[in-house]
Amino acid sequence: MRPSPLMGDQDKMTPQTASSAPDAQKPQTLSGAEVLMRALDEQGVEVIFGYPGGAVLPIYDALFRQNRIRHILVRHEQAAVHAAEAYARSTGKVGVVLVTSGPGATNAVTGLLDALMDSIPLVCLAGQVPSSLIGNDAFQEADTTGITRPVTKYNYLVRKPEDLAPAVHEAFAIARSGRPGPVLIDLPKNITVGNAPYAAASQTTARVAKRMPEPDRDAVKRAVAAMKKSCRPLFYIGGGVINAGPEACANLRKLVKLTGFPITSTLMGFGAYPGSDAQYLGMLGMHGMYEANLATHGCDVLIALGSRFDDRVTGRVDAFSPDSFKIHADIDPSQINKIIHVDQPIVGDAGRIITMMIEEWESQPAYGHQTELAAWWEQIEAWRALDCLRFSQDPAPDAIIKPQQAIRRIYELARETKRETYVSTEVGQHQMWAAQYFRFDEPNRWLTSGGLGTMGYGLPAAVGAQVAHPDALVLDIAGEASTLMNIQELGTIAQYRLPVKLFIINNHYMGMVRQWQELLHGSRYSESYSDALPDFVKLAESFHARGLRATRLDELDDTIRAALAHDGPVVVDLCVTEGENCFPMIPSGAAHNEMILGPEQEERGAKVTREGMMLV
Template identity: 60%
Template sequence: MTAQRLTGAEMVIKALVDQGVDVVFGYPGGAVLPIYDALFQQKELRHILVRHEQGAIHAAEGYARSTGKVGVVLVTSGPGATNCVTGLVDALMDSTPIVCLTGQVPTHLIGNDAFQEADTVGITRPCTKHNYLVKTTDDVARTIHEAFHVARSGRPGPVVVDLPKNVVVAEGTYQAPVAVRHKSYHPQVKGETSRIEQAVDLMAAAKRPLFYVGGGVVNSGPAASQLLTSFARLTGFPVTLTLMGLGAYPASDKQFLGMLGMHGTFEANMAMHGCDVMVCVGARFDDRVTGRLDAFSPGSKKIHIDIDPSSINKNVHVDIPIIGDAAYVIEDMIKIWKARQHRADPAALASWWSTIDGWRKRECLSYVPSRELIKPQFALQRLFERLKGRDDVFVSTEVGQHQMWAAQFLRFDKPNRWLTSGGLGTMGYGLPAAMGAQVAHPKALCIDVAGEASILMNIQEMSTLAQYRLPVKVFILNNRYMGMVRQWQEFFFGGRYSESYMDSLPDFVKLADAFGAVGLRASKPDEVDGLIDEMLRVDRAVIADVMVDPAENCYPMIPAGAAHNEIKLGPDGDGNASPPSDEGMILV
């Protein structure tokens, strides 16, 4: 072990390289100039210069979610750090591994209201899994290594390392990454065997079982998805996925019921309501999933597998909690299921499936087609037709109606292909996230399914696409409204469309041109196929402006504060959405 003398800035680069990082998303500024100078003098790390720090962190999220690796961000002090806050919370809510390096004013100026000073560790403390302020150069490398360990292990999340300028200028001793046992942080990955046995026995005795699977399975890695798929097929149980879990189980499989929750399928939500044994893997009983808590799946025994003990019994009481990594626990479950020669009750299971098939016959995702207006669902169906059979497709979304339609109509057979802001619901996430995925997968097809409102929140990243020749396709479902806001105003606020109309929109075709991208537009249903063909044909960034029906609403819908079996299938099906309860009106 030879001690290596390096400047703090050189240590930052070396530590990142030693952590296997190949790309950093960032934006320079005064406090990080020494790090950018060290970056200039090396060849191992690639830097993607974004146009706004929020773009950097969402790009790192897209990179992380599409690769399973840690996404890395480098920004300056003050506004550089505060512009990252939204992305940090987004990564925290969706358990995305991020290491965000922020510059800081020199240690002797901290607390002096210096130029571009902000209390970054104070501001980001509740926005991160953990954060550090590095006070001496000797601690730079060790802290970055620890930050990567914390970000990627256990329930993944964002970690901030705040680096004062004098600390990165001074010299110190570099510490290589070593496998040290952290003194206090030890996430549990192996599940407790007795609990797993209990869970498997409960499953074997089930009459109306259901797998309810979330993003934890995606985060655990592709092996977890494969194990889950094997286990579901072994048991014959139906599977529903959360928004974050899409891709964790093949959507083309006959045991898949679709997404559940507020805009989930009728069959998935009815199965959640009616099941007698619920096997929750890596999901967290979020309010968008449970609906009214006191009416949530009233007759079921619940098994909850989660790596984060604080997710257990947070919203919903569960009968068998199992703390551990999804892949390890499912592997053990399969072993025990086989060893005990379990077999689900065939008659009960057949009857359960026939009930489910009855729900499926409602065809809850159907919509009224139009010859005149492009229905957003139609546009996505046509897009999906062209993506079928391709393995190299990554889809990100912004937030709103288009996001829910994309979740319903674009179906994923593999994990890590679907990039969306689930927990925080961040408009402006999709374009930079698709950009990050494209950086990670240069040959792949990366599409941002967007709304015309969301896309304007980080539209500046079109310029980054141009600089690095990233052929991201922005597929805008343009309804001239903040569609989900408009939908809630129609249903719950007497059609008073307060500030939800998108006036004075830019001409997206000209905007694409201004950014050096290709602009396309479709205004009639018969133009959609041609637009999609052209979008996929050109080897450049594209903004496809699809002018859709502005009045279309997203169904099915469980109104806030309602139970799963109070799901609305559409304006014609079950009558118009009735006003929600008083409790429902105060829910978001």
């Protein structure tokens, strides 16, 4: 009988084991857990975020008996993954997570999908019951590879000791190559307890970077030729540029300066281009800037770099940037023509493509549409003059603080400290306001859950960023509802004395839900009121953090300053007006030129259609 295909115990990456390596005098006897530690060390791992349990005890024992890799004990496995995501996002390294079998692994699922959606490189090590018990409904058994298959870039169940080290090396290679993503390794306890051979990364072959060719020079040539012909161009960049690294971001600046074209960014692309630069129009999309969205709608050449035409960006697809020649550079071929049909695709690393674009821009005939470009800028400046983020804050000292005011002041006062600053957010209105008011001049400083929109992301993300950057200022801009989803991480923050500043924009509502209910569901605020909230100041104190509160306008700045100046963790309860809506807003099912503006901006936009309601 032939071996059962695809189901059996296939040995497909047997390495040359350490004992056969020329430099090995005698075969070392290592346990699987020790092999794991050694492989992680070889991969340059400095920190693991994790939570112990029965199936990973051998790994925790090996961790205990070494001192090269640090372990951060979180309070929930989901938080371990978000912390590792922020660690990865803020350093450019691969984040590492360690969880136990069963509930440990299932708790990690949300974080893994979050990392997959936002292209964050992670390796998640999960314990598993011994191989002999797999399939027996053993205590804390879960079909972890089955459950995590759709939420990871790749996953493994290590079945043989000799597969362990190669799996770890390949997992890191897969996580960081191409479009980065999370990889999970399921480790049965008998594999970590028993002996296993070590194999160095150089002795194993990783199946990665397959079909990752150099970007097609002719495609870049045609793209740049279209850019040269454009009168109303626009760069539309995303997280792919940040993933391409700091050099890619530096070259993006060069390219944008060279062309003089305007540039807009997705939520994931903040800091790839300096937010304070005049050519930067801010974020585009559902809560994007008026000028950025109208420029997207009106441009004649759209240059998408490392962005994926997400539905939050495009609005109604058939009305998205209707008259433009679209160039789309992405490392993942499956993103090309997925949502928006593009005229000039370029597959490859954003950094390489930007470099090639610079070369082509300089070698092709000079740009000849300066007059038209100047007119385009004039138009953009006219849109910008509308000042779409303007809001009216009652100036009375005892006035209730508007959430926009709170977030804008956090940004301005944090900037005054001139410290290296990392900002995480939860998900909702506060996230969008933070996206609107915060501007980043450096990549890797903005940590937010973009694709998945995971409430509870921000506090553990702040943990990860602060662990990676102990001397930096780390802020979590939070809502009172989101932050309660992972509030237990105040325990982690206390244990490691992480001076994270948690700013809770407290409007007593799941604000974005409330806003949509107001706009789409006849102001029927079904289950969106945050009832029975804790006293966040006392909550902070019970977790050994400082608790502060501002309820009136004249307390706002002093409270923020006190929080920023405090040398330790702070929770700030900023009590804000309850019914504020986040504008501008492209209602679902509408086009970019059908934005709803705030009450301050008089032009009122489109009505939400019934088809739009289905789009969420």
